Amino acid sequence: MKNSPFFTPVNLGLHTLKNRIVLPPLTRQRSTQPGNIANALMAEYYQQRAGAGLLVTEGTQIEPRGQGYAWTPGIHSPEQIAGWRLVTDAVHAKDGVIFAQLWHVGRVSHTALQPEGAAPVSASAIATDRVSVFIETAPGAGELVTPSAPRALSTDEVQELVQLYIQAARNAMDAGFDGIELHCANGYLVNQFISAHSNVRTDPYGGSLHNRLRFLREVVAGVAECIGKEKVGVRFAPLFTTTDEARTYLGLVEEDPHTTYIEAIKVLEAVGIAYLSIAEADWDDAPEMPLTFRRAVRDTFSGAIIYAGRYNAETGAQLLESGLADLVAFGRPFMANPDLPARIANDWPLNPLNPATVYGGNAEGYVDYPTYSE
Numbered sequence: 001m002k003n004s005p006f007f008t009p010v011n012l013g014l015h016t017l018k019n020r021i022v023l024p025p026l027t028r029q030r031s032t033q034p035g036n037i038a039n040a041l042m043a044e045y046y047q048q049r050a051g052a053g054l055l056v057t058e059g060t061q062i063e064p065r066g067q068g069y070a071w072t073p074g075i076h077s078p079e080q081i082a083g084w085r086l087v088t089d090a091v092h093a094k095d096g097v098i099f100a101q102l103w104h105v106g107r108v109s110h111t112a113l114q115p116e117g118a119a120p121v122s123a124s125a126i127a128t129d130r131v132s133v134f135i136e137t138a139p140g141a142g143e144l145v146t147p148s149a150p151r152a153l154s155t156d157e158v159q160e161l162v163q164l165y166i167q168a169a170r171n172a173m174d175a176g177f178d179g180i181e182l183h184c185a186n187g188y189l190v191n192q193f194i195s196a197h198s199n200v201r202t203d204p205y206g207g208s209l210h211n212r213l214r215f216l217r218e219v220v221a222g223v224a225e226c227i228g229k230e231k232v233g234v235r236f237a238p239l240f241t242t243t244d245e246a247r248t249y250l251g252l253v254e255e256d257p258h259t260t261y262i263e264a265i266k267v268l269e270a271v272g273i274a275y276l277s278i279a280e281a282d283w284d285d286a287p288e289m290p291l292t293f294r295r296a297v298r299d300t301f302s303g304a305i306i307y308a309g310r311y312n313a314e315t316g317a318q319l320l321e322s323g324l325a326d327l328v329a330f331g332r333p334f335m336a337n338p339d340l341p342a343r344i345a346n347d348w349p350l351n352p353l354n355p356a357t358v359y360g361g362n363a364e365g366y367v368d369y370p371t372y373s374e
Contacts, residue, residue, distance in 0.1 A: 001313055002345045005320035010053065010327060012304045013179060013230035013274030015097050017053035017327070020320060021341045024277070024308045024329035025056045025101040025181070025235070029360040031073040031083075033139070036061070038073045038083035043090040044367045048338035050096030053327065054306075056181050056233075056277070057087070059103030062168035065121055066189070067113045068105030068147075070136040071360055075100060075168050081175045088176030099179040099233060100172040102165060102223075106189030107150035107198070110135050114148075121157070122150035123192045123199040123206065123215075131187065134359070142360070155203045161189075162218045169223045169232075179231035182219060184264075185279055186237050187252050190216055194264060195252040209263055217267050229272045233306075236261055237279040241287045258293050265300045276301050277329070280309030294324045313344045339371040348372045 001007075006020050023046075032039045038060075046055060060075045061067045067074070074080045084100065091098045107122035112135040114120055132144040153161065165182070172180045184190035192198040193215040199206050205214050224232050238261040239253045254260040268276055278297070280289050289309075297305060307319060308329035316328035334340050336353040343350060349372075357365020 001317070001347055004313075004317045004344075006313075006317060006328070006341075006344060010304065012054060012097075012327070015178065017097060018095075019051075019053040019341055020327040021052050021344065022277075022306055022308070022327050022329035023049050023052040023055040023334050024279075024306075024331050025058050025183070026331055026335060027058050027069065027072060027359065028366065029069060029071040029134075030362075030366060031071055033071060035077065035079055036067070036072060036074040037077075037079050038087050040086055041363060041367065042073070042083075043086040046087050046098065047090035047094055047096075048367060049334060049340070050091045050094035050098075051339060051341040052096070052334070053341075055091060055096055055098040056329075057084075057098065057100050059101050059183050060084075062102050062104050063164050064115045065109075065118075066104035066106075068109040068188075069134040070113070070142045072103075075102070075171050075175065076164075081171050084172070084175035084177070092176070097178050099181050099231075100175070100177045101181045101183050101235070102168050102172070103183040104161070104165075104189040105133075106192045108147055108188055109133055109150075110145055111148045112136075112145075120148055120150040121153050122189070123152065124201055125150055125152045126198050126200070128187065128198070140360075152201070155205070158205050158215060159218075162215070162222050165219045166222045166226045169227045173227055173231075179233065179274065180223065180227065181233040181235055181277065182223065183235055184216060185235045190219065191237075191252055194260065195254060197252050197254075209260060213264055213267055216264060220268060220271050220273065224271050224273060230274050232271075232273040233275040233277055234268055234273060235277040235279060236264065238289070238293065239281065240290055240293070241281065258290070258296065261293075262296050262300055265297060268303070269301050273303055275304040275306055275327075277306040277308065280307060282308075282310045282331075286310070298324050313347075336369050338367075338369055343372055346372075
């Protein structure tokens, strides 16, 4: 694989990446409590994986209301910014490029995670189903629960949230990140505005698809103006199936996903951001993303395109060779193989992932996976 397209340079914004292998955002729930602060253990984890062409952090909430799972990190307090500086310094010491994924879960939350036990916020007062959130029940312990019913944001509050995204992007720059990725997938807040299933607003942020894309448009444009469009990426998770697995694992399924997401991608192209990341269905027997959609994405968006799904070295290389993707992200393999790029280059075998240590805990199953030794 040393001569595969994975190891040819590629431009992304201001950077020429050393390879086309991406560490995608992966929730790991190791932040310091109280305060949801990134820490030295997290810095070690990301530094171990700095051989990727691009690293994208786990979702980091832009404000206290943006949290849907216990122990996930934030990027809205001075302590959180300082904690992330540990991470960016560690990655840059290994010549890595790292973007922060900015996250707001919207209605995918619980009153136990909200300031003063308030209801979660969303585009509309419509509860989500078939998903769970994780709340702390004791120090270091928690449980999965059904999300609480949300309340609809007022028009003024929506505009305030745009400013919170912009401030989070500023905070990411203060923390030393090379850029930010806006989490607009998986049924979280931006996705809740885009989807007709979760947005029944009658103000300028609801109704037509153009209006439902307004929140996305304002957040992307505002963040790009603040930190530079070449430092901005966006993640979507278009779904082309109505199976229960789709709704459980990736969120909202549109009546016409092709049109919805091509129109959303046109918003990104108009701003001129650095990259688009597309999360594919990745469960057993998941449906293939239509080739017609992949081609439309390539025809619509001129920046770098990343795909994440159940790729291995061979299928990822084939996708790159097709010209439909510029980079490929590997989630589970990268959790268990901190030296994944070297393993791909040399056809070395992979460590298996221990599912029991993915979420929460300490160093076990986080920074103790071995690198390859011949």
